[in-house]
Amino acid sequence: MTSDYADPSSISRSYAWLVFALTFGLLLSDYMSRQVLNAVFPLLKAEWGLSDTQLGSLSSVVALMVGLLTFPLSVLADRWGRVKSIILMASIWGLATLGCALASNFGEMLIARFFVGVGEAAYGSVGIALILSIFPSRLRATLTGAFMAGGAFGSVLGMAIGGMIAVHMGWRWSFGTMAIFGLLLVLAYRLTVTENRLSTQERNDTCTDRIKVAKDLEIGALLKSLFSTRSVRCAYIGSGLQLFVMAAMMAWTPSYLNRYYAMRPDKAGVVSAAFVLVAGMGMVLCGIITDRFSQKDPARKWSFAISYSLISFTCMSLALQLPAGPLQLALLATGVFLVAGTSGPAGAMVARLTPTSIHATAFATLTLANNLLGLAPGPFITGMLADHFNLLMALRIITLMGLLACIMFMFGKRTYRKDLSYLDAMRDHAKTQALL
Structure with a gap:
């Protein structure tokens, strides 16, 4: 298992910012895929005759999966490798968003949205952990604030772009566009970011001790x-x-x-x-x-x-x-x-x-x-x-x-x-x- 803390001197400044940009881009994709649904509610309701309860469940199931799976998937990501986990998670929500575009009824859409939530569940915690591991500690507050702001920007883009595409090309293309954007970013991430290039090592004993204390605590x-x-x-x-x-x-x-x-x-x-x-x-x-x-x-x-x-x-x-x-x-x-x-x-x-x-x-x-x-x-x-x-x-x-x-x-x-x-x-x- 690799350390949670990187030695910033082992990574070039330009490469670190490239990793930030790609990881931030995937966060935009995360929230665009999540919130595009809200923009097409009226069209889904009209085409499939859905109740408002059904529409609400399509939105809530994503947040429910995020809430339930954040803990276990974050632990697995730390053990399996953050880069590999990010690529897998983004692939899952990208393919699931494509599944939303292909859904022919409420049941299929609900299943697709379920897997959107599974893919997005731990991305926020894993993504920010990876970013903070490759930058100096003096930039942590700035980077955290900038990264988390991606959620609002992604929501804005998902709802605005999704609504415009739905009117001119149909609601299926709203989901399809978000899926294509996300999957292209996954490909770029896979070709650019690797565990080896993000060589990590323990930064100092204080950090190591904190990790050890947290891990040694019994569940009670x-x-x-x-x-x-x-x-x-x-x-x-x-x-x-x-x-x-x-x-x-x-x-x-x-x-x-x-x-x-x-x-x-x-x-x-x-x-x-x-x-x-x-x-x-x-x-x-x-x-x-x-x-x-x-x-x-x-x-x-x-x-x-x-x-x-x-x-x-x-x-x-x-x-x-x-x-x-x-x-x-x-x-x-x-x-x-x-x-x-x-x-x-x-x-x-x-x-x-x-x-x-x-x-x-x-x-x-x-x-x-x-x-x-x-x-x-x-x-x-x-x-x-x-x-x-x-x-x-x-x-x-x-x-x-x-x-x-x-x-x-x-x-x-x-x-x-x-x-x-x-x-x-x-x-x-x-x-x-x-x-x-």
Whole structure:
């Protein structure tokens, strides 16, 4: 098994940036393949006579697979080799997206989307791990932020391009185009990036020790460290509930614009893509604001998370009570800008409330919560509610999840300082025991 840490001096700067570009390109393909479905919802509904519950399940099954398989597939990738794993994963979601283009009924489309989720499950964690292994540590924050932004950009491209292609060439070509783009990138990756060229070696003893500590933890002790305090549990749950709202809005905005604004799928896809871009910008700016004003008092991160949840809930609730028009869209855009703003504060809370040695596992747990509580059920439950009532009423109901997220962040804030004192005492005790 190779080391998780590379010696940047063994890799040329130009080659490292080429690897970053290709890995970033595959992340774009990942989210383009995932989100193109939302742009063609109206066409699938009309052609196959699908219910909104069925449409929602086609979106949710991908997030469900990501949530369930991220842990095991990430472990396998570290043991089998990251480059080989990336090539295999991208090939699976590329071929599965091609399968979506060839599907002739709902069942076949659901199976194809299932395998899209299988292929995409661990790509985010494996891709960023590979990138950080070939660059100096001083660039880690920059690279991580740039890489994760690819999710928003890929979503925008998938919805905008997918909607335009669907109108002019048919929805099958929307999926087919995404599949061809992804598979061509896989070929370029296979010809350019190899395990041998990414020669790795241990960077320092501190990193090696951290890996060893994390691996030596028994499962019971690991779980205790991940869920040891009420505040960290509230951070996991609050983050997932807030992303429930975002996932539902992102999945159903094209259909909402089509039904209530009479927009064609291409125009609805472009407008929806703009909403996704607004959400991505909100994630970045809310994180910057939170860090800037929480340097002297880290507990303020909870206050910012509470504010983002409450303001986004208020804006969306008010918007969905208004008639269709510019004011409604403006309020929705404001709510969307803030709806995922809790991602940065939640990540910071989890990092502060868990041992450094298991941060990778802690963030994987946060990803699991985000998917199983938010990204997976959001579109599906919204579809079920839309079938029972209508889409507008469904969106009004799901915004209440933002209020629940706000309450969870409030609970977390109440015990945060007490939990920090408990964790600091436990760390001091562990150091004392180690010296004896």
